[in-house]
Amino acid sequence: MKFLLNLYLDAADPPGEGFDHEGFLAASGQAGELISAHAFADPSLSTAVRVRGGVVAVADGPYLPTSEHVAGQYVVDCESRERAVELATLLSSGQVCGVEVRPLMDSAGMEM
């Protein structure tokens, strides 16, 4: 099963030392579970694009003006949700205020 791990930071927290994901990268990389990794730029650099009834609205700044925001994400393929949660615990320390473990949709299915 493939899972997205969303790493949340809180802009209200004082800036820290950055991430230490060595443990996570070693564990998921060696086991052949890590599929992709992205670190995001600061949300102030985002542009939100909305199209309503053919009208395009473009605004500088994040889509959601919350203090907590996604700062990066990993995609892993693991045996179970439990294993994905175990990997997430390796990420949720220091600056990271939380990790969202979310399944990805699969293009395969069973007939019912």
Place this chain on the structure above:
Amino acid sequence: MSASERLEDLLRELAPQVLGVLLHRYGGFEECEDAVQEALLAAAMQWPAEGVPESPRSWLVTVASRRLIDQVRSEQARRRREATAAVREAPDAGLAPDPGDEGPRDHDDTLTLLFLCCHPALTPASQVALTLRAVGGLTTAEVARAFLMPEATMAPRISRAKQRIKAVGASFEMPSAQERPDRLDAVLHVLYLIFNEGYTASSGPDLHRGELTTEAIRLTRMVHRSLPDDGEVAGLLSLMLLTDARRAARTGPDGALVPLAEQDRNLWDAAMIEEGTALVTASMSASPLGPYQLQAAIAALHVQAPRAADTDWEQIRILYAILTRIAPNPMVTLNHAVAVAMTRGPQAGLELLESLDGDPRLARHHRLHAVRAHLQELAGEYAAARENYRLAALLTTSLPEQRYLRARAGRLER
């Protein structure tokens, strides 16, 4: 079949045999397996241009042995001071292959190799990947593609599995009589996982993944050839054939899932149905009953009916009741509830479903809600059915299932 497909089939058939010979001569699973992969690659490059050698198997054994020795020498040169060589050469090991050393041992070797690749020290995902590479003769890139994964993810998964086998000291030999039933269960489970991975994806953009069903059937046939009297091996092979026989009918032209009751039965593969039915009939009369045989028998009853309305649900209900007793699990109960609903009315089926409420294994699982919705629809409780179809659609992680469940909910819209 094109010449290149014939060549590929030949190479994949020979892959576990050649690996078996190398393991007998030299030992060292990790190194031997790499050497065989290199030899297969060399054959795939050279044979189309130069022709298939007279004894393809000996050619592969010779080339793989050379690669292995080269590898060991360069390894030794690099780590001269290390006391132990990675590979020990058996005293009588010669490079020249014995002419005609093919035979029944090859079947046993393939089986022994499967036991090794499905070793309990490995996770199921690693067992699957290693089996496809070492026994199936697929390259790492092919295994990765079949699972929609980058090669960079699959390669460490396979090498970690090989290291783990070395670390736990597992060797290339048949498990003891005591261990054997459990180890065979693990092998069958891995073959079943490979089949399912392909079967659920056997249409649309996932065709490469769909080839896994063919591969699972091929490997299960090999095991059946080695263990013709094992009822569960025959049962699994039968289950795969009877399930795959419906492949062409299970998705519509637009890729949408077609439920069993609505499939065009003319599209089912008659030859596979015949073979699968014969296999399960023979094994159930000769061997102790097991879960794969029961599931195959149920699949056989489904495909025997000329129309969905002719399905012998009473027999199916009885088989699910036996399956619930010998291999209880919530998925079996869900199917049992459908069979109960079809024979004793939807309310009886819904009552059986209540036994699953609060089962932690089904928490947040879409299938309980999907089955409940289906039975409520049969009972004429349309509003409740619609809600449960919607809930199931939210919870599934499969796009085609979600599309199907939303369409069912939509049909009940007023």
